[in-house]
Amino acid sequence: MKKVIGLACFFGFSCQALEVTVKDTLGQPLAGAAVWLEGGLWSVEPSSLLKKYNMGQKDRNFIPHVLIIPQEAQVEFPNFDSILHHVYSFSEPKAFELKLYRDKPQAPIKFTQSGVVELGCNIHDWMLGYILVVNSGVYGLTDKQGKIDLPLNPEQLGSVNLHVWHERFEDLDKPESQVLTIKDVSQKVQYQLKQPLLEKFDFLTDETDGY
Amino acid sequence: MDIKNGKIWALYLLPWLAYQASAFEGQLHGTVEISAHERGEQTSWTSGGWGMSRFGKHSDGLNVSRATLEGRLDLSSAWSGHAVAQYVPDPSHKLGFTEAYLSYQPLAKRYQFRSRIGAFYPRMSLENPALAWSSPYTYQYSALNAWIGEEVRTFGAEFELKRPARRFRSKYDMSFLGAIYKGNDPAGTLLAWRGFAPHDRQSVINERIQFAPLYALRAPQLAQQGQFVEPFSEVDGRFGYYVGTHVEYLKKHTLRLYWYDNNGDPSVLNQKTRQYAWDTKFWNIAWRSKLSRQTQFIMQAMFGNTAMGERRGVDNDFNSWFVMFSHTWQRYRISARVEHSKVIDKDIWQFDPNASQTNSVTVNLKKQLSAHWQVGAEWQYLDTQASFRPPVGRDENAYENLWRLTAKYQF
DSSP states (O other): OHHHHHHHHHTTOOOSEEEEEEEOTTSOBOTTOEEEEESGGGOOOGGGGSSOEEOEEETTEEESSEEEEETTOEEEOOBOSSSOEEEEEOOSSOOEEEEEBTTBOOOOEEOOSOEEEEEEESSSTTOEEEEEEESOSEEEEOOTTSEEEEEOOTTOOEEEEEEEEOTTOSSTTOOEEEEEEEOOTTOEEEEEOSSOOOOOOOOOOOTTTTO | OOHHHHHHHHHHHHHHHHHHTTTSEEEEEEEEEEEEEOOOSSOBGGGTSSBOSSSOTTSOSEEEEEEEEEEEEEOSSSEEEEEEEEEEOTTTOEEEEEEEEEEEOOOOSSSEEEEEEEEEOOSOOSSOOBGGGBOSSOSSOOHHHHHHHHHOOEEEEEEEEEEOTGGGTOSEEEEEEEEEEESOTTTTHHHHHTOOOOOOOOOOTTOOEEOOOOGGGGSGGGTTSOSEEOTTOOOSOOOEEEEEEEEEETTTEEEEEEEEEOOOOTTOEETTTTEEOOEEEEEEEEEEEESSSSEEEEEEEEEEEEEESTTOSEEEEEEEEEEEEEEEETTEEEEEEEEEEEEEEOSSOTTSOOOEEEEEEEEEEEEEOSSSEEEEEEEEEEEEEETTSGGGTOOSEEEEEEEEEEEEEEO
16 A cells, blocks of 8 residues: 555655645635644654754845744744844744844744744844744645645544634734544645635835835 | 034044944945046036036046945944945045944834934935945936935934834835934035035045135135035034935835925034035925836935025025936846936025036946946936036036946945
């Protein structure tokens, strides 16, 4: 059986992954939604805490815009711009500030409490980024088609809490949740948001902003 | 702040900041611009001549047109020290500070408060957002901003309250600013006795700028006035102020509106420095629209009045505007600017005509070669009409076609 799955994976079929498609209240696929599974079988693996997580700043933007990390992970904040960034958070799970000069990296920050950490820059006030600290080992962000494949192994079947979060939620501290039963490692799930999203803002910034 | 105090202030701030650098963190950026020019036929006003272009017949054809160092030192989370040092070759290798101030900007969840204390530019221009108040668009600034660069500077404190769009999940950034200052009393002198001129020579703190030997300065009424301006000197002991507002929509459209009044007492003369206080006030409105990631329009207009003398013997209205288009593709940026400026003589002193007009078209093409190097070419057509030239037997009208090639290194 494993060989068959392996072969199917080789040919690009979805396998050993829970495919979640997130749609908004109008039924349109939603990109950039954070999805994670919470429950005993899907908890944080110790090895994932050794991984390096980065929230960089490039061209006066946070990259990535949204970073999902497992609880207890450490995040570095490399500055790829030639100018100073003054990164801060007032969020409940972790309040901090860092003055980040190019080529002068600061010590990584450990996020011990789950929740949403909203990042800003005190010098470039349009810069906005999010770190989602999740109590989960299975998570990801949806693509343009609103899809995310959450890799699973055959032992991870059962009843689980599926959480969905998006930056255009009215209350950023309240992800949506649903109890889900995973019966199959290649199961496909559709999730429709319960709340309408706030309007999407496309800020147009360049190197001449900030003066 | 008088000249002496201002000099002491500027001289001590940077070494102090440098000393503190061992204990605090900071950053240093700088530029060097090497330029080849087509020189004007006349001697430039910076050398006391009648030329309206920055580099006249006595300038070098190849020079370091400007070099700058901009330092920032972080003293605490909210406090930082800033200084901009500048070298220009004209008229005779001038080194000094264009800005030196402390900034207070505490972290804020919602409304942002910011204050600057020291010597700095009011942020009226949307043309000068680059390092050391330079322009990323053209080498030579519009006449309007060139005048701000040579005669307008805040020596005092500015306070700003901002409602940043992102923190309020809004499309609009809004901010209100106000400042009180001293030491900007002679601002307006160059408008009366040289007129508007597009160029890129910024004045440093405590600088003395020459202009041409006008016929009017021979008159007894103006016998006390030097053939120069010290634009940042204090003459009447009074505070000036400005208020302004910035509004931005999704960072695509930007509006800046300012009212500036140096509150000068035109009857006061400093006999030692031979400078009058000028009563100078103006509106400044700047607008920028980004049509796309590549293309933008910038417009700016200024209108106001400046006067000196006990009975406002020199009394001039002035206005200036420009429209600029800029487009980037790959590593290139092309910018084109059209501008018109006018000084209207309102007083009854017939011996001192001040009316002038300046029209100019500037086209610039730049290429970014690497992270540090950029090269570019600029052409400027400059057409001026000045009523103070005929009394000394010169043509009222003057035309110049100016080319400049510049290689710029930035770190």
